[in-house]
Amino acid sequence: MDVTEDAVRDICTDAVLERGERYLAEGRIRDIHRVDTTVTAVVSGSRQYDVRVDLAIDGFAPWCDCPYDGPGACKHVVAVLLRCVDDQPPDEGNRLDAALAGAHADELCAFLRDELATDADLRDRFLARIGESTRQSVDEFRTSIDRRFEETNPEYHVVFEPIDFTQWFDLANEYREQGRYASAATVYRALAESLDDNMERVDGAYDHFSSAFSRALDGYVGCVATAERDADAITDAVAFLDKRATSGTPFLAEHFEKAAVELRKKADEPSYK
Structure with a gap:
């Protein structure tokens, strides 16, 4: 769990490293805690930013809720x-x-139930952790994801800064780790649909949104291929992808087309017959 400056340098640009050094010297880390190998902190910038890193993971799995969308980690991390x-x-x-x-x-x-009653995100992750499949539909997940786009810049239709989709990716990953691939696919599909439909609103941070879309689509294809063991189910998923390729955001069409091709290949495998 040793952290070296060289390891930090590997995950950021030279310019960001200098800014991070300056932030540290200026005492901008307001609050920092560690549980096992996970470190959480609050770093003061133009506002207070939440940071999370894992000291035991190669690359530290950095997360920050700042709008940075450049290469590598941000200065707060x-x-x-x-x-x-x-x-x-x-x-x-x-x-x-x-x-x-x-x-x-x-x-x-009693404590856990009180927290779960008021925190829908925590409730979803808890139910996923104990092995329950989701009862939410793609449309229900989409409602909460679409709301994040609307809340980001309520006065205008355009979205200038990155949106944090971590809670949905974490939920999908939890379902995936529990072997609940159909539930994970539902979350991934909601993310892919929402990003596809809202991409026209994005005016900045394109790499961030494109990366989130690719991650969601890849997750969807992977989970559908694992969860469904008959050609008809795969065919239904391919139909969804084909429809999106023709009706969605034009520059994302190729991604849907490639995903459909990948699932068609799965449907042709003997195990799906």
Whole structure:
């Protein structure tokens, strides 16, 4: 779990590294915590930005809610990682373990239920973690994703800054890890549809939105191919992709076409007959 400056340098540009060094020197890291290998922090910039990194993962799996859309990690992430080079925050994992071990089961259940009742995102991830399939449709997921586009710049139709789709990708990944591929495919499809329909609103951060779209479409194809073991089900998915290729955003059509070709190949395999 050693963090070196060279490892940090590998995930950002030289210019961003310099800005991260300056942010660290200026004391812009307002709050920082570590549980096991996960570090969370608040970094002060034009506003307060939330940062998360995993010190045990190659490349640190950086996440920040800032609008940076350049190559590599942003200056807020870099500042936090540079802080961890020489001064990692104390691990609070043992404290959490002790608190959990000492808590009464009824108290834990009551606390968890209260949190789940008011946090839909947490509720979805909890149900996915314990092995429940989603009861939400593609359209229901799309409603919440589309709302994120509308809330980003409510006074104008145009979206200038990146949108954080982490909660849906994390949810899809949770379903995928639990072997609930159909549920994961539902989330991925909602993301792909929403990004396709809203791409005309995007005026900036194109790489961010294109990357999110590709990730969602790849996830959808992968989950459909794994979840469905008959040619008819694959054919239905191909029909969706073909329709999107002709009715969606023109410059994304090729991606839908390639995805349809990939699924057609799956349908021709003996295991799908």
